[in-house]
Amino acid sequence: MAKLTEKQRRFADEYIRLGEITQAAINAGYSTKTAHATGNENLKKPIVKTYIDERLEKLRKESIAEQDEILQYLTSVMRGNVNDEHLMVTGDDMGTMVEKHERRSDTMARTKAAELLGKRHMMWTEKHQVEDVTPILVEDVPDDDS
Known part of the structure; x- marks a missing residue:
């Protein structure tokens, strides 16, 4: 070739x-x-x-994120392994400054990640998956019944 x-x-x-x-x-x-x-x-x-x-x-x-990548990210957020960056404005008589601070993901973000993971694994769904069953009709009525 x-x-x-x-x-x-x-x-x-x-x-x-x-x-x-x-x-x-x-x-x-x-x-x-x-x-x-x-x-x-x-x-x-x-x-x-x-x-x-x-x-x-x-x-x-x-x-495009694949399914495994998304699940790994959500798990790391839920476990608090992801740090969020926050900007803090500080100042004195000399002027103001912006400082970057990292801190662990907050509880709301971790809870949301846990919720999304739970939904993915169908942990708290009240719906039941039921197979599509077609009813079978049985003719059990005798022919001479009028």
Whole structure:
């Protein structure tokens, strides 16, 4: 299988960034006269398409929190392992200053994290999950019953 050239890689990266074929091709170093046609050609090549798809998947994974990451974060907040940053204004005759102070997550944030974790694990739901059961009708009435 053919390898992706440096110019094709630059085009693909620019196309991902801009979402526009012509400008992506120009930024990658292709001629302005043939940029659109060359960009279209590149997008039809399996190696370029595969590269773009893989990069988009990687970017999606980096930018969107997965379920495990969310659960780990909520657990660390609930356990008080996350520090919040607070700004304090202090001052005297010489002027005022803003100081940064870190402190453990407050009780409300920790309780909210525990609540969200509990909901995720269905710990305090009053609803019962019931399977969808279709009733079966049994004809037990004799035919001669009028």
